[in-house]
Amino acid sequence: MNTKKAGFNTKLVHAGMIEDQFGSATVPIYQTSTFRFKSADHGAECFADDTHGYIYTRINNPTIDALENLVAELENGYRAIATASGMGAVNTIYMALLSQGDHMVSTAAVYGPSRVVMEKHYSRFGIEATYVNTSNPKDVKKAIKPNTKVLFIETPSNPTMDITDIKEMVKIAKEHNLITVVDNTFCGPYLQMPLDMGIDIVFHSVTKSMNGHADIVGGIIIVKEKELYKKVRAMMVTLGCNMDPHQAYMVIRGLKTLSLRVEKCQENAKVVAKFLEDHPKIAWVRYPGLKSHPQYKLAQKQMNGPGAMISFEVKGGLKAGKVLMDNVKLAILAVSLGGIETLIQHPASMTHSKMDKASRESAGITDGLVRFSVGIENVEDIIADLSQALEKIK
Numbered sequence: 001m002n003t004k005k006a007g008f009n010t011k012l013v014h015a016g017m018i019e020d021q022f023g024s025a026t027v028p029i030y031q032t033s034t035f036r037f038k039s040a041d042h043g044a045e046c047f048a049d050d051t052h053g054y055i056y057t058r059i060n061n062p063t064i065d066a067l068e069n070l071v072a073e074l075e076n077g078y079r080a081i082a083t084a085s086g087m088g089a090v091n092t093i094y095m096a097l098l099s100q101g102d103h104m105v106s107t108a109a110v111y112g113p114s115r116v117v118m119e120k121h122y123s124r125f126g127i128e129a130t131y132v133n134t135s136n137p138k139d140v141k142k143a144i145k146p147n148t149k150v151l152f153i154e155t156p157s158n159p160t161m162d163i164t165d166i167k168e169m170v171k172i173a174k175e176h177n178l179i180t181v182v183d184n185t186f187c188g189p190y191l192q193m194p195l196d197m198g199i200d201i202v203f204h205s206v207t208k209s210m211n212g213h214a215d216i217v218g219g220i221i222i223v224k225e226k227e228l229y230k231k232v233r234a235m236m237v238t239l240g241c242n243m244d245p246h247q248a249y250m251v252i253r254g255l256k257t258l259s260l261r262v263e264k265c266q267e268n269a270k271v272v273a274k275f276l277e278d279h280p281k282i283a284w285v286r287y288p289g290l291k292s293h294p295q296y297k298l299a300q301k302q303m304n305g306p307g308a309m310i311s312f313e314v315k316g317g318l319k320a321g322k323v324l325m326d327n328v329k330l331a332i333l334a335v336s337l338g339g340i341e342t343l344i345q346h347p348a349s350m351t352h353s354k355m356d357k358a359s360r361e362s363a364g365i366t367d368g369l370v371r372f373s374v375g376i377e378n379v380e381d382i383i384a385d386l387s388q389a390l391e392k393i394k
Contacts, residue, residue: 003015011070016252027067028062028063032061034055063249066248067252071220072222075195080220080222082220083219083220086111086219088241089220090117090183091117091239091241095239096231097232100126101126101127104151105134105140107162108359109160113354114152128145134153135165135294140169140172144178150180150181151173152181153180153181153183155182156299158186158351163295180199181200182194183204184202184204185208185337185338187303190259190305191307195224201222202221205218206219208337210254212254212257212258212338212340214336262305266306268308268375269289269310269374270289282313283314284313286310289307311372314393316368316393318367323393325344325346325370330382340376342373343375345371347371348369
């Protein structure tokens, strides 16, 4: 079936499918490290141009190809590149786009390890980065230098839920000849389509909503144009951070229910966010679906829904927040997000703990901030769980 013009849900089910000799209804798992050549000349052809056939799973594999083709269709990109983890995707992008003496501008409240690896490791090789509030275009323009090559944003940001105007970032990038990259993990292709807004590269931690079942780790990069794709793909192969065929199969299986899961999580999150906003023991709530969110109107325009991620702070700060996190029963105290299960965690001491305190605070990641990923459970049970835990706070 040609799914190019099909609806999103039809693509989820049918895009990227392989027709094998047995008529399998699902994508087969090609769990092999290497592939047999038909002849010496065929082997030479494959190495000259890997579109001629399969060589070695670090380079290409039918199961991984199926996932890449599926996600590229979902994001309206040229091609996709699957990686062993979300950080595999981040490092592939950094290594492909930045050289010694180059500079990058990025979202201050970006995923912690994405920032830490740049500041602590790429800086050792002469690569610079400036982190600003990218929801303020003036701050972005001010941070651009003559050697700036990349504008790397996350929207909504992790964990502050700030929303960056993607079209405005594209406009600024074009004025300065920058390559634009968006971490689209919080939204996924169901809720936000950055490539359609002019972005060059989008990536996801597929560990999160795209797989959705907390049973694999993986990443994927989607590139808009052919030449840039070839550059990024070559770097992934060189780094050797390819996805495993079984991982790819699991993500394909998870993707088939992406829209159903996201809709249910989002439906629950809207109710939970309102409950928290009205609760006397909550200091503030940041959720794109609440009118109190500073970029509520931008979220309405740019996203296809507010998603299932909520950030909030309990009155009493970190001490009170710990009481809440230590007393929930249904919500799982664990990092990650976007799955069918509700998760709660403390960014300052967990996902963003390797950032220094001054950087965290300037990015809006306060010690009292709690990140909440809403799952598909009955919303009454999620609220009852939060209620009983909040009652423990004196």
